[in-house]
Amino acid sequence: MQASLSLSVSNPAAIPRSSHGFESSIPFPSKPVNLRFCGLRREALGFSSASSYPLSTSRSSRSIARSNKVSASLGGANGSSSAPKSFDYDLIIIGAGVGGHGAALHAVEKGLKTAIVEGDVVGGTCVNRGCVPSKALLAVSGRMRELQNEHHLKALGLQVSAAGYDRQGVADHANNLATKIRGNLTNSMKALGVDILTGFGAVLGPQKVKVGKDTVVTAKDIIIATGSVPFVPKGIEVDGKTVITSDHALKLEFVPDWIAIVGSGYIGLEFSDVYTALGSEVTFVEALDQLMPGFDPEIGKLAQRVLINPRKIDYHTGVFATKITPANNGKPVTIELIDAKTKEPKETLEVDAALIATGRAPFTNGLGLENINVATQRGFIPVDERMRVIDSNGDLVPHLFCIGDANGKMMLAHAASAQGISVVEQLTGRDHVLNHLSIPAACFTHPEISMVGLTEPQAREKAELEGFEVAVAKTSFKANTKALAENEGEGLAKLIYRPDNGEILGVHIFGLHAADLIHEASNAIALGTRIQDLKLAVHAHPTLSEVLDELFKSAKVNAHVGSSPVAEPVAV
């Protein structure tokens, strides 16, 4: 016992591997598993207590509370086998992406003893294969665009000789950023005393999680936050070189002359921005009749005029890519298209590369969901509005939650994090339901697109059902001083609201720094602030935020100014 303890403390990385060895060589696996289990827990304990001391000056009461819990669980675990009465942890989170990270940090703040299980690398899709490295590439593309836009530069009085780029340098920037953010994330969790358990996590039974091959950990509550992987439709052969997903594209291993992007959602759009800035020509393949489905139609139309039409991009809409074959033996990548409605073959494209950006599929295989009688729906784990997992009988699974892409409610990193925080709030005795309509979304093209709440068609549909009136206000970036100073007057902000009470239903922005501008609107929705009150708020001049200022001021609200007709916020 003592020997194994010291072994595991000195070499924690070897735990799963060595235990695997034990399992195959020792006829009675239960005992070594327990040993291993102890060692792991002990290591975790030592780690968390050591790191919590420096924090204890400011959070003394909490750290005392925690150490009490820890000692209790230590005592219980020694004799327990199947039905734990006390637990190794208050909360175990499976998946250390942005969702799990947000939940873990909030859980520690609320005094929960928390562990996070990661089978791959900390940071998940967002940090390693998504939002973060793509922002690095987009930062490059934005600058390239500026430097290449002679007309624009001339208007500012600038002279720049030919701009060029070094592909490896750009790729390194993206990779370095991901590494740095991953480090930040890991350190922030370690510093707060979150245990990071390495290995694939699976639900073994109620309140029990298996980590790696045969480590079992118990927790009072479990959050599944396993995220998603790129979705590749049938018939498409991904070789990682000429037919790629966003995972590969972010490594920027080559810049093709001509790349087809299958799917014109925000992933496809962002990559089209990157590739065209680096000199590629792009062909979009979109199954729906219009490019950029999911965006407010008016914003989509404008975005198409700015982001698609003047660039080296063409597109096929209303078609499915049924078969995509990677380049081979000097033959190009071939893409067979059929009509989305009639299913008749339409055309075959021959391009240098194809990027599959048809969305993302939940990563829920091998999670052991069958152990707790949960059936996924198209891979997604069904949950209620409080992220509580629903089993195949429609009943709630106690102590089990699922957040982020794995539940499919809103596949955004910050939505996952918000859901995680909401779950922790519930666990610590404060009921909380997240208002998804207050979660903003952004597409980091140049210029950016951002949105929160409903699109105009959605709002009108809702209004018809519920019998209220909808109004729309718009302002243009062309009238904003700061935008004009930057010579970036292209843009539109759109407000969809209820004129009877001043409630914001949705805000959509297309223009310079739209992604940063949306939060005034999303916070207003989250806090239930009405337009008549926002009209009185002051914005610094001259700033882009005045676009929203003007937007709110141009709205016509019939409610009596000064009093909030509906005092209750939409959601807390």
Next chain:
Amino acid sequence: MAHLLQTSFLPSSQCLRPNPDRSSSSTSSPMVQISRRWSKTGGAVQAKIREIFMPALSSTMTEGKIVSWVKSEGEKLAKGESVVVVESDKADMDVETFYDGYLAAIMVEEGGVAAVGSAIALLAETEDEIEAARSKAAGSSSSAASSSPATASTSADPIPAEIAAPIAASAPIAAAPVAKLASAVHPASDGGKRVVASPYAKKLAKELKVELAAIAGSGPLGRIVAKDVEAAAAAAPAPVAAATTAAPAPAAAPNVELGTVVPFTTMQGAVSRNMLESLSVPTFRVGYTITTDALDALYKKIKSKGVTMTALLAKATALALAKHPVVNSSCRDGNSFTYNSSINIAVAVAIDGGLITPVLQDADKSDIYSLSRKWKELVDKARAKQLQPHEYNTGTFTLSNLGMFGVDRFDAILPPGTGAIMAVGASQPTAVGTKDGRIGIKNQMQVNVTADHRVIYGADLAAFLQTLSKIIEDPKDLTF
């Protein structure tokens, strides 16, 4: 003003009003109120064909850009429907019609700019009047670009015939719209059934009105890429010297309407673009006087065998270039240059409304007789509008000869993408002092080479010209 007068025969009324917000009645910004006031003043005249004006969408707006036409020509319009999206100095707005009718003719295409109050389209009350409206639109040569996209496939010239007419008949080679020049079969095109062109190539082709099916692609696997389209658009009107030489015939004063503003034809547009592009190349010029007595004698001797002076000059130039490969090089990116592997002499030929540069390929390697036959063939093909792209856009060195007009010296502009161009003047009897102190008469011509100084320096040109003059003054090598 002139434009307004010209179109005043049309019973006109303002038949558009801006629709500030096609989806709701909520916003009524200041601009909208202004435009509503404006809109009330119009529309009393009963007429069958109405002009659609560029509306004033804000108090400060003087001109507007057509963002997109929501309706296309021939489409039926109902009162209150959005017809066009206009971008003002402040915002983009949908503009709707006041009247029912048919959108007969669009006079300002998408992307075009028109002054507030000028006509941007015609609205016909009945379907029968669409044709009448169209002819009026064509006749009113509005400040905007083309009027009928329907004919865009072949006609590169949107101007009414009366303006463009008379030069054509006398021109040495008939006008050759780029689109018709070739019908290359694409290696990656399913035996010609399908054109594989990159997205930007397609966009450019539409913009430059070049037919993709007529272009041979030079991209990977033979796909058409942007530079192929640019080459095809630029090749027909090769940017050589001044294009004013297009009328060699004893042309009476051209029958053009003086004082009119004529938009560029596609060819003129391409020339204009090329000319501007040429400004980015630092060029310099070196001239040389060459005695042509021996060449003239040779020409006289072998003329009967079908040898032309053009072929002789091309051959002499090619032989000189073979000894000075740097003069046959080209710099495209500003960072490197290419020693071209073959010597392809492009010779500028004036045609109606522009120029074309048929190319004598490998002129240094062909003998003078086949070169002459080739030249004749190229000219015939150009007349029949059957030049393949590689027959007019692969030149590595250009010759421009205005000697037949009696021009003794001139200066040529370097076509982008090549290293040098030589302007050849007339060979004339000249009094020449000789070294032994006597004066004699010799036939002399002046040549003037314009070159890209990034890659070709003064000494290079000087040496090249010296070699050329030696070849011409002792032309025995030309016939081997």
